[in-house]
Amino acid sequence: MSYMHVPSEDGRQVRHMNRRLSRRLLAIALTVGGVTGGSLGLLAPQAAAAPASDGFECDGQIFQSAGSTTSVKLYTGTVGPGTVDFSPLGPTGPGYNAIGVDPDTQYIFAMRRDNNHLLQINKTGTVKDLGAIAGLPSSTDYYIGGFDKAGDFFVAGNETPLYKIDIKQRTVISKTTLSAPLGGGVGDITYASGYFWSATIDGFIQRIDPASGKVTNFSGMVPATKQGYGGAFTYGNNDLGFFDNGGTLNRIAVKNPAAAAPTFTLVSSQEAAAASAVDGAACFVARADLQVIKVAPLEVDEGAPVSYQIVVTNNGPADSSGWTVNDTLPTLLQNPTTSTPGCTITGSQMSCTGGALPVGESATITVTGMAPIPGGVVLDNTVTVRGNDPDPKPENNESKTTTEVVPVPLIDPAVGAAAVAGASALGTVVLRRRRNTGEEAR
Incomplete structure (x- = not known):
């Protein structure tokens, strides 16, 4: 672009053109910067890379790999009432472990156990050997691994440093020495809230800071197991999932994860297949707003039956891949029972797990018991629902009821x-x- 200079004795015409030119340049700068009618800003960020066409759908998928050090099969999980059922996906591959889902491509990546090559697995279960990783010592079996939120792949072996890997370049970015070895029975790590997390054979949860290498142990947070926790993954709402090789999936909620003493809650335990050389991963992208409402009588006579209904509804925008309801029943409620599939009652604690819930549909749980004698008391109750997927409206995940027990x-x-x-x-x-x-x- 060129501009013509028009002479002027007093320079007013030149100054006028300069002002117009300045305004034009400013308008161009504002347009390029992505700002209109406001202050000058930085260039608009580029959109995130689209997932690979043969990457996984990430609609609440849970993965488990199992087999041996020389031969492994990938499985996809279907969450149902009280259980997680796994179906094989694709051909049997070489022995691998440390599986994780890359948040960018939505491929699964893994470490091959006989030569430490990086493997890539697509949505058909087809395994592709990408080759060796530059800078990664070859003398260790890297069976522990997972991705952080930024898409970097971290792997470790028995009492080794934590290696950060660029999967696109297949090279080690950094090596972090851990302040303590990962505990007995740790077979996997999963990333949530800025940390990696693992579970040990004796019931500890370990928090690993990938930047500093600090390992913090918290005792008695998961059930102890003889077989060890081979697989770990993170739910869409940042709950932790740990596969006991003996056939149980334990779901743990973590409150204040960065605190010196976070609060851990066992949300649910579901049956899963017992297996060897287990590893786990998951991929949650779709969002589902789950709402829970508990219906209870306003009053009942002392000694009379009490019936509760809990209704879980999916308000969308996407289908829910699964959910868990927790209900601390009133301690004065006598002989609480439920026949709803997927529900268990231990003492006054009820836990229910359910499978897929399409948009607009509901699931109903029924609980019955007997009002206490004498009356003159109140039965307060709070129920919560936790979706497996990200929930855009968590404020409707809780419902409270009050029932007055009337003396006869x-x-x-x-x-x-x-x-x-x-x-x-x-x-x-x-x-x-x-x-x-x-x-x-x-």
């Missing part, structure tokens, strides 16, 4: 005896409640 008036013994005598003469049976027993006397 006693009949005066003298009046009661006369009433019974009169009723007997008429062939009628009268029931009188005995105080503090819940029994009925004729």
Whole structure:
């Protein structure tokens, strides 16, 4: 582009053109910077790379690899009431471990165990050997691994440093020495809230800072197991999933993950297939707003049946891949029971797990029990739902109810005896409640 200079004795025309030119250049700068009608900003960020066409859908998929050091099969999990059922995907591959899903391409990557080559697995289960990783010592079996949020792949072996790998260049970016070895039975790590997490054979959860290498142990946070926790993954809401090789998937919620003493809660335990050389990964992208509502009577008589209904609804925008309901039932509720599939009650704790829930559909849980005797008390109850997928509206994940237990008036013994005598003469049976027993006397 060129501009013509027009002479002027007083320079006003030149200054006028300079001002117009300045305004044009500013308008161009604002347009390039992605700012209109506002202050000058930086260039707009480029859009994130699109997933590979043969990458996984990441619609709440849970993966498990199992087999031996020389031969491994990949499985995809289907969450159902109380269980996770796995189906084989693709051909059997060479022995591999340390699987993780790259958040960019949505391929699974893994470490081949006989030569430490980097493997890539697509959505058909086809395994591709990408070759050796520059800078990675070849003398170690790297069976522990996972991706961070930025798409860097981290691997480790038995008492080795944590290696950060650029999968595109197949080279080690950095090596971080861990402050303590990963505990017994640790077979995998998973990334959440800025840390990697693992579970040990004796029930510890370990928090690993990938930047500093600091390893912090928290005792008694998962059930101890003889077989070890071979697989780990992160749910869409940042809960942790740990596969016990003996056939259980334990889901752990972590509150204040960066604190000196985070709060860990065992959300659910689901049956899964027992296997050897287990590893785990997952991929959650779709968002599902799950809402829970608990329906309870406003009042009941002492000693009378109490019935609750819990309704979980998916408000979208995507289908839910699964969910867990936790309900701390009132301690005064007598003999709580449920026949809803996927639900268990231990003491006053009820846990229910469910499978896929399409947009607009609901799942209903029914719980029954008996009101306590004597009355004059209140049954307070809070129920929560945790979706497997990211939830854009967590404020509707909780529902509270209050039920008043009403005392039943006693009949005066003298009046009661006369009433019974009169009723007997008429062939009628009268029931009188005995105080503090819940029994009925004729």
